[in-house]
Amino acid sequence: MGIQERKEREGERRRQQIIVAARRVFSIKGFNKATMEDIAGEAELSPGTIYLYFKNKDELYASLSLRILQYLLIRLQHVNSEKIKSPEKRYAALTRAMIDVYEFDSLMLINMFNLQTNETLKTLTPELLSEIKMLSCKSIEEISLIFDQKTSDEVLSGCKSSMLAEIFWSVFSGVVLFQESKKSVLGEDKVFLQKTLATAFEIFELGIKDSLSRQQSEKGGLQS
Amino acid sequence: MGIQERKEREGERRRQQIIVAARRVFSIKGFNKATMEDIAGEAELSPGTIYLYFKNKDELYASLSLRILQYLLIRLQHVNSEKIKSPEKRYAALTRAMIDVYEFDSLMLINMFNLQTNETLKTLTPELLSEIKMLSCKSIEEISLIFDQKTSDEVLSGCKSSMLAEIFWSVFSGVVLFQESKKSVLGEDKVFLQKTLATAFEIFELGIKDSLSRQQSEKGGLQS
Amino acid sequence: MGIQERKEREGERRRQQIIVAARRVFSIKGFNKATMEDIAGEAELSPGTIYLYFKNKDELYASLSLRILQYLLIRLQHVNSEKIKSPEKRYAALTRAMIDVYEFDSLMLINMFNLQTNETLKTLTPELLSEIKMLSCKSIEEISLIFDQKTSDEVLSGCKSSMLAEIFWSVFSGVVLFQESKKSVLGEDKVFLQKTLATAFEIFELGIKDSLSRQQSEKGGLQS
Amino acid sequence: MGIQERKEREGERRRQQIIVAARRVFSIKGFNKATMEDIAGEAELSPGTIYLYFKNKDELYASLSLRILQYLLIRLQHVNSEKIKSPEKRYAALTRAMIDVYEFDSLMLINMFNLQTNETLKTLTPELLSEIKMLSCKSIEEISLIFDQKTSDEVLSGCKSSMLAEIFWSVFSGVVLFQESKKSVLGEDKVFLQKTLATAFEIFELGIKDSLSRQQSEKGGLQS
DNA sequence: AATGAATGAGGATTCATTCAT
């Protein structure tokens, strides 16, 4: 048992070793220009070894997303598990969670966003694909839940909260990707992503609050 | 001259023919998996012919972005040229412009957002790259100007309006990309992108308004 | 039309050029040890060109069999079309046909026999596979027909003639392969295959004749 | 010594274990497509272990032939050692021996026939190669001897009997391989190989008898 | 003796790009 366990842990370490190398190489060279040999070299392994842990290049790339998605989901579930009553505090916790995720591994986060609108998805193992889908859906649902709880006492339907969740997620991904693109296109050196994110979330929060209060008084607005 | 002109116009038609085909193929297969032969087949031309009009695959891909960026800039400049006084109406015009751009060619728009954090950028001709940068920057500036005019009479600094512009841009791209990713990852069939976009902009607008009014009274908040 | 035609003929020439090279290389190095680069080199083409005419290595290998199978079928159909009355002469024509096929291209013939009991079959295009099956079946049927006509006036059922055809075919392939193996295993230099084949066919003929005459008198023997 | 012996016996058991697994895998996937890992898995051993018992893949494959060849030779020697006088009974014993060999291990038999015209031969150790050659030659010689004895009192030269032996061998291998190919190419489900073999041998026997009797009377025919 | 993770050379295949027509 102890041996079995140690071996599995050893294998997991290898996987991480490869993932770390792949992350570095992919983020420098991009998916297409990065070769498996590059990654093997970065991981100080031979190319063949990578294939002991990942079926092919596409799956290796997609696996990068998995870790950040897992972290994201755990972080969001944690927010919900705290059963925060005040909507404002719940929203603040959500915002904090997203920024945490970003800080946890921004490179992988960007990889993930790229993956999601990418041809690579179409060539993945069904297992990996459904794992990614499952994690994505669950995360959106958790965000939705945060908004749902928040707005349940404020007369907003569930359908509305899922849309809020999607928009919130969009704002997040949009800001992250835009900041990334600024580096390459707009030539900005220092990126104040956190500040921008915080501002974006703040604007978003204010907007929702206002929307809610208007709905209470007018029973109109966003529902249409 | 007449002949010269007709030839040029003929050439421009060919370029468009190729661009249209490339747009279709790229949006179905993605940049990496799409081959020049695919595109040539779609355009009912031979591979060699494409190289008479585009230096290589990367430039062809980048050209797709160029057209939409040009349209975007023109649309934004038009908003500003109208010298709308009321901040609310100016914001509404901006929102309308963005949705126009989206409807003009959503496929290319998505391509462009992908391009920005993509390896493709790294291999472009300097001319094309700077063209893209220039258009992107100008567009952001135009948006910034819209917010600037809006808020100039509302005690917000220029730095603030450029950040608003960036966040607005992020929200836009985030929503567009998220809707795209929903198709492939989340498995949604019908996508109500326009509605989502409208809602996102509405929330954003409410948030900004609230932020502004709070600033007036408290002289705090977002500036920090 | 003339241009179209010339191009097609040009393409067919290329195919033959590749097939000839492949035949040489496969027969020297065997399937596994022969590389596509070897074949390309032998054909004085680049590796990529081969893939314009053959889907992959397996299909190229299988295509070698196609030509000999086609020749075989035509040769057998010709025998049947001659409507030879005398059973002895019909059998002689069959024997001659088989030896012709062998002389036409013995290397390809051996390749074909190897192919038939080979894993390669499992990875072919359905089209190519069914082409091979069709040709094989038709050839056996033609042989069967030769025996059928021969024995129709000799009280043998169709089932019997198809078995005769299979055994005849087996004798043929067995002799060919054995002679080939003698080269590599038994170290024989000069191969008297024709003589051996002729003898085998002669023995086979005598055996059938005898069998038939016995059946007539005894109504027993082979049918059981 | 006791320990030594037990170890050797243990080792021999392992060899057999591997051979049995290899036979299965090779016959399902063929030589090229079968991997050492496949075989190791089938034998419930690790890849490394196989290399303790067999020098490499080629030798393992060749070893499969060795066993059947050894069995064949013993069986044929047994026929000759019986000193059967009647030519008919000797021939019947030969036929019985061949069918025995087929039944002993048809999979390996087919493998062996494939081996003979295969690239594999070219990479064997000289020792193994000469072992195979030796067994093959001896077997042919034994068959030849059976015919020789048969025909010695029937005025046929030794050259003639060796040719008979080769043809007999060819008929045997041809029928076996053809039946195998029927499975994959002709799509037959039930294979009446034994019956076909019996028929083929019967035809062959009748042919030889007839040939011999004709020779006696005419002093012509096959000798040429 | 047995393992099985790691190796890395080797080969099939692809595809952007060219160029003779």
Place this chain on the structure above:
DNA sequence: TATGAATGAATCCTCATTCAT
């Protein structure tokens, strides 16, 4: 200008074999 056959470098991936444990 247009073609599309040909190219061949580049790269993914396999798998027989090894060797430290």
